Amino acid sequence: MTHEFDLLVIGAGSGGVRCARIAAGHGARVAVVESRHWGGTCVNLGCVPKKLMVQASEYGDMVEDSHAFGWNSTRGTHDWAKLIAAKDQEITRLNGIYVSMLEKAGITLLTGHARFENAHTVRIEPSPLAPTEAPRTVTAKHIVIATGSTPMKPDIPGAEHAITSDEAFHLPARPERVVIVGSGYIGIEFAGIFAGLGSKVDLVYRHELPLRGFDEDMRAAMKEAIHVRGITQHAPASPTQISKNGSTYTVTLNNGHTIETDCVFLATGRRPKIDSLGLETTGVKTAENGRIKVDSKRETSQPGIYAIGDVTDHLNLTPVAIAEGHNLADRLFGKERPRSWSLRTTPKAVFFSPPLASVGLSEAEAAQHGTVDIYFTRFTPMRHTLSGRKDRKTVMKLVVDQDSQKVVGAHILGDDAAEMMQGVAVAVTAELRKVDFDRTVGIHPTSAEELVTMRTRTRETPATR
Ligand SMILES: Cc1cc2nc3c(=O)[nH]c(=O)nc-3n(C[C@H](O)[C@H](O)[C@H](O)COP(=O)(O)OP(=O)(O)OC[C@H]3O[C@@H](n4cnc5c(N)ncnc54)[C@H](O)[C@@H]3O)c2cc1C
Numbered sequence: 001m002t003h004e005f006d007l008l009v010i011g012a013g014s015g016g017v018r019c020a021r022i023a024a025g026h027g028a029r030v031a032v033v034e035s036r037h038w039g040g041t042c043v044n045l046g047c048v049p050k051k052l053m054v055q056a057s058e059y060g061d062m063v064e065d066s067h068a069f070g071w072n073s074t075r076g077t078h079d080w081a082k083l084i085a086a087k088d089q090e091i092t093r094l095n096g097i098y099v100s101m102l103e104k105a106g107i108t109l110l111t112g113h114a115r116f117e118n119a120h121t122v123r124i125e126p127s128p129l130a131p132t133e134a135p136r137t138v139t140a141k142h143i144v145i146a147t148g149s150t151p152m153k154p155d156i157p158g159a160e161h162a163i164t165s166d167e168a169f170h171l172p173a174r175p176e177r178v179v180i181v182g183s184g185y186i187g188i189e190f191a192g193i194f195a196g197l198g199s200k201v202d203l204v205y206r207h208e209l210p211l212r213g214f215d216e217d218m219r220a221a222m223k224e225a226i227h228v229r230g231i232t233q234h235a236p237a238s239p240t241q242i243s244k245n246g247s248t249y250t251v252t253l254n255n256g257h258t259i260e261t262d263c264v265f266l267a268t269g270r271r272p273k274i275d276s277l278g279l280e281t282t283g284v285k286t287a288e289n290g291r292i293k294v295d296s297k298r299e300t301s302q303p304g305i306y307a308i309g310d311v312t313d314h315l316n317l318t319p320v321a322i323a324e325g326h327n328l329a330d331r332l333f334g335k336e337r338p339r340s341w342s343l344r345t346t347p348k349a350v351f352f353s354p355p356l357a358s359v360g361l362s363e364a365e366a367a368q369h370g371t372v373d374i375y376f377t378r379f380t381p382m383r384h385t386l387s388g389r390k391d392r393k394t395v396m397k398l399v400v401d402q403d404s405q406k407v408v409g410a411h412i413l414g415d416d417a418a419e420m421m422q423g424v425a426v427a428v429t430a431e432l433r434k435v436d437f438d439r440t441v442g443i444h445p446t447s448a449e450e451l452v453t454m455r456t457r458t459r460e461t462p463a464t465r
């Protein structure tokens with residue numbers, strides 16, 4: 001059977017766009033269907049608007065700190081509507097860039113909600129991006145599901161009164177008080193944004209320390225940094241109910257406490273987006289949480305249908321979705337060896353102020369493989385020796401496998417941590433040893449030079465295997 005397209009990509013987010021562009025570059029006839037916004041979550045309701053808002057939230061303290069450096073500036077007030085408008089203008093610009101980039105690559109752009117009719121046929125129905133467009137049907141030899149994920153709310157009474165990150169980007173006004181539930185990436189990043197812009201923030205989370213899955217020392221350092229930022233932490237605690245009284249809300253916690261607030265923000269995780277996708281008409285299998293199951297080549301249980309990015313709930317980060325999309329397009333249509341990435345050493349950053357960035361293994365993970373040497377330092381960065389914010393510490397940690405002396409993990413909490421970590425990630429991916437760090441000359445005066453000057457082992461952690 002001849003198909004209209006060699007490849008149909010469902011979802012024009014980070015993974016889908018890269019997969020489509022690379023496939024088109026290899027000469028394939030490609031179509032992309034998008035239901036909501038070109039560029040997907042990262043561009044519209046994720047990384048990009050979030051980072052702009054983090055940056056916005058940092059100016060107040062910077063203006064205050066400038067006094068110590070001789071500036072006669074005043075902190076002033078923040079105009080939320082102006083920030084949202086500026087951010088939206090930038091996103092509209094990016095949407096346009098995505099559309100023209102795809103068109104220039106010779107890709108057919110389809111707007112609407114995609115729903116499988118069978119393993120090679122997809123029906124495209126009206127959606128928010130194309131509410132009046134007539135439905136149509138397309139066929140393709142290969143179909144890639146790149147539909148991403150969507151926020152998930154816990155099943156508690158009153159959850160309908162709460163917002164998620166999707167709404168946080170378009171609030172009509174900044175709430176004076178906000179309760180944020182969840183201490184994953186989104187909970188912490190937005191706690192920092194609202195606190196920096198002047199809101200009173202209460203952060204509620206289930207465990208003793210925030211950021212489950214990160215290195216324990218870094219989780220403790222983040223807890224302290226959150227405190228220093230003036231955010232009230234309720235932990236361990238979870239909400240059992242949200243009630244609305246006029247324009248205020250009351251959050252009841254499982255420890256019996258209640259918090260009054262102007263806004264409740266649930267940052268309690270995301271789920272793969274497979275709603276009304278018609279997967280039941282195909283042989284594509286999903287796991288309990290809706291994650292599409294794929295093999296190492298990203299093929300689903302239905303030959304010819306693949307899945308990449310958040311919808312597979314693997315490492316839910318933009319560069320990972322991009323890597324998966326690129327690699328898949330190379331494998332399906334490329335003539336040379338497919339480009340590949342070391343996902344094992346995917347660096348991560350939580351854009352709090354200061355940010356936390358990590359690559360490789362935590363101390364506990366490394367100890368499962370053998371005894372580890374730990375190098376740890378905590379200091380006041382130079383800027384804050386003058387600004388007076390001496391409680392804004394920078395924390396750095398190197399995790400070294402004792403047998404091989406390879407640096408298997410690096411963790412930084414401090415200003416510019418994410419910028420520093422990208423370079424360190426190259427070293428960890430290249431499996432460099434501690435001696436390679438030691439023989440690298442530092443850049444002075446920086447915080448980063450500590451990474452190559454931590455000479456004395458802080459402790460040895462015995463293997464737990
Ligand atoms: C608030 C927030 C902040 C984030 N910050 C970062 C960050 O700083 N760094 C980072 O690396 N990652 C960050 N992420 C994660 C990152 O956004 C995702 O990992 C990434 O966008 C996943 O890409 P994707 O291609 O899998 O899906 P998406 O980018 O979500 O794209 C999926 C697309 O598919 C479309 N779609 C869905 N169903 C259909 C259908 N049936 N028919 C047609 N179209 C459909 C959707 O409208 C969407 O445009 C953040 C996420 C959030 C929510």
Ligand SMILES: NC(=O)c1ccc[n+]([C@@H]2O[C@H](COP(=O)([O-])OP(=O)(O)OC[C@H]3O[C@@H](n4cnc5c(N)ncnc54)[C@H](O)[C@@H]3O)[C@@H](O)[C@H]2O)c1
Nearest residue numbers: 154182183184185186187238267268269270316349350351
């Ligand atoms: N900087 C970045 O790279 C970045 C930023 C934002 C999001 N992301 C990606 O998006 C994903 C989703 O982010 P997220 O923060 O929503 O999810 P997450 O999984 O990182 O955190 C969810 C939080 O909600 C808590 N939680 C879950 N159910 C709960 C309940 N019933 N009651 C109380 N607490 C509950 C969890 O304990 C956890 O603290 C991340 O895992 C990450 O992959 C990345």
